[in-house]
Amino acid sequence: MNKPKVLITRKWPASVETKLKQLYEVSLNEDDRPLTPDELKSALQNYDAVCPTVCDSLPAELLNASNKRCKILGNFGVGYNHIDISAAKANSLVVTNTPGVLTQSTADIAMTLLLMSARRGAEGDRLIRAGKWQGWCPTHMLSSDVTGATLGLIGFGRIAIATARKAHHGFGMKIVFFNPSAPDPSVIEELHATRCDTVEDVMRSADYISLHCPGGPGTRHLIDDKMIRLMKPSTHLINTARGDVVDSKALIEALRDKRIAGAGLDVYEGEPNIDPEFLTLENATLLPHLGSATLSTRTAMGEKVLANLAAFFEGREPEDRVV
């Protein structure tokens, strides 16, 4: 029997690519060059499975392409706001993602950004590299305490809970959060957490706000100028979720006018094209979407896609089916 034809849109960890080669007639992307919309469309027409990543945009006009051979999109990533899920469903395309395996590494990056923003880590690194450090003195680069401060989480899924655990058990932080649905009461008890009724309540009360809601039309610019104006001048905003959850222009203005203390960002509206204004702000800590970027996590994400493809092609229900 012919092996299914599988297209991988970007370079994956070597051990996963080796397995893909054994199992499928696979087209890898040795150059790691992002595919154009036309190349993605042609992939949908010529492969049984297409495995995109979180930076491959798959809007309705591509998913509605005629003469599709593709039956499954095995997404390499937990977020799937880059795929028009209604169009996928309408075209009977199965979509899978990779939840669970990137929880800890993404929560680690949220804490990295929180600590760097609070303690002005990126700014200090830039100062030394620029040869401008004049030596220790009692008032140099004073910053904010993390230990014992209040962490507010918007969204309280796996990654938010893992971040809250690190913050509470590691740094004695108080936890407040907003989530549309009620989480497991044992988690609230473990973290002595307070569930807020509204996002506004979190914005007003926390010293550090970490975003953990999914991206997409439902949360686009959830954190807009009005929300940012509720933050205390001493508060820092951390975003490891999706760039478009925050109105970048409003955030830039707040950082520039020092209406908030800082921002630690791993994701951006329109990434990898970043609003150049961010680069001028000392109180912005900027990382290039590193949330899941450890070798073991990225390998585990690839293994998840392999398991989802195997289930699909063997006629079983893929564990991480989105639609």
Ligand code: DGY
């Ligand atoms: C995801 O999987 O959605 C992450 O953003 C990738 O790090």
